[in-house]
Amino acid sequence: MRRVSALVVYLLHDFAGTWQAFIPPALALTFYGIAFQYGATPAYFATVTALALVGIMVITVLLLSGRLNRAASYPLVARLQRRWELLLALVLAALLVVLTLALLICILAFVQNIVVLGVEQWLLLLLTWLLLLICAGAFALLLTSLTSRGGSHIVFYALVALLAAIYDYSDELTRGNAGWVVQLWQRVLAPFGDVLDPFTSPNLLRANLLVLGYALLFFILATWLFEGKDLLWSD
16 A cells, blocks of 8 residues: 555646646636535535536546656556556545545535535535545546557447437437336446435435445456556657
8 A cells, every 4th residue: 555655646746746737626616616606405515516526536537647648657657566556546646636626615615604514414425425436536547548458448438428328318219119228227327326316315325335336347447458558658
């Protein structure tokens, strides 16, 4: 873990010295200013903030991976005993950035009385957001050029587009005798729906465990892609 911790510090220090470091906080503050102009119910705050944080998490992972996906990183990667340590550090570094922004959003919402939540509700939010962000970070690894082999990241972008298309055309698919596609889509993404609505979901514990399982699956797949990749940087 000391190597992973050292990598996290290195990634954050390298990232902080670039103009890209302003992107995550700018996104978070912009989201806060737009989403809560007229206050928020607990359910709205939980869902909308979680979606915004997931988006910022994915963007942060992509930004950090872009810093690593350079020829200058070769000495660092070559000295690693296990490449997965770099991917773990990448997710943890992004997680620290986004959790800091999540804390900032929560403090602003509390001070400005945007939403009224009890201590247990705040703790529940932080726990579910943590698991959701870990899953988002692990999936974001598959979208990066850093872990891509043979253009595999394009496949995962296409998967995201496919899931969005199924959502948009769910009624048409159901009427066209392709309801099984919609049912499969709903079954796969059901845990995320429960996690995005933590205050009323009756299956929150099971959903959290499934989200954590998805995160582990994504990370293992990203590790497999990265471990067997020939590191050939054009620069």
